[in-house]
Amino acid sequence: MMRGHKCTFNKQIREELLDDAVAEIIVKIVSNPKFASIMQEKINMKVDTSEIEIEIDNYQKELRKSHSTKFKLIEEIDNLDVDDKHYKRRKQDLDDRLYRMYDKIEDLEGQLIEAKVKKETIEAEKLTGDNIYKVLIYFDKLYKVMNDVERRQLIEALISEIQIYEEKQLNGQWLKSITFKLPIIDEDLNISLDNDEQVECIALIQRVKS
Numbered sequence: 001m002m003r004g005h006k007c008t009f010n011k012q013i014r015e016e017l018l019d020d021a022v023a024e025i026i027v028k029i030v031s032n033p034k035f036a037s038i039m040q041e042k043i044n045m046k047v048d049t050s051e052i053e054i055e056i057d058n059y060q061k062e063l064r065k066s067h068s069t070k071f072k073l074i075e076e077i078d079n080l081d082v083d084d085k086h087y088k089r090r091k092q093d094l095d096d097r098l099y100r101m102y103d104k105i106e107d108l109e110g111q112l113i114e115a116k117v118k119k120e121t122i123e124a125e126k127l128t129g130d131n132i133y134k135v136l137i138y139f140d141k142l143y144k145v146m147n148d149v150e151r152r153q154l155i156e157a158l159i160s161e162i163q164i165y166e167e168k169q170l171n172g173q174w175l176k177s178i179t180f181k182l183p184i185i186d187e188d189l190n191i192s193l194d195n196d197e198q199v200e201c202i203a204l205i206q207r208v209k210s
Contacts, residue, residue, distance in 0.1 A: 059112040
């Protein structure tokens with residue numbers, strides 16, 4: 001997990017304290033009624049795979065047609081009259097067409113596999129996202145019963161980047177911003193800390209690109 005100002009982080013703030021500071025921010029976010037509503041909407045949202053399903057259907061139709069053509073070509077070759085004076089030429093033409101058909105079938109099968117993998121990836125990402133949203137909703141309860149190692153793993157599973165100030169702020173905070181590993185909300189959300197200062201979580205919107 002990346003952090004801003006790594007050189008000062010090791011000297012000035014322990015990792016456990018940083019985790020607790022991040023956890024405090026997350027707890028304040030998830031306790032916001034607006035946040036809970038947004039998370040539930042995201043969990044209930046159905047992933048749109050209609051476009052890739054149409055693509056898969058088209059590949060399957062094209063494959064059926066190609067296999068049908070292949071069988072017809074094989075049948076024509078089997079039924080050729082060996083006594084026909086053009087037998088060799090006709091067989092060569094049919095063999096060439098059959099060879100090209102096998103190439104086409106191979107390409108279509110590859111495209112079909114890629115399309116199916118793409119659909120599975122879309123669905124898997126939705127499932128992963130849902131799990132993370134659910135973890136966020138119950139974050140406070142989970143965090144309380146975890147040991148330090150489990151807490152660190154949980155933070156790393158949710159957060160991709162933490163930016164900290166070079167110096168501790170007057171309100172006692174080190175955190176400048178945190179970035180989640182997937183889109184959480186579509187707008188900035190201000191959170192009130194214990195001393196009533198406002199910290200703006202400015203980087204909650206974008207997913208980290210691999």
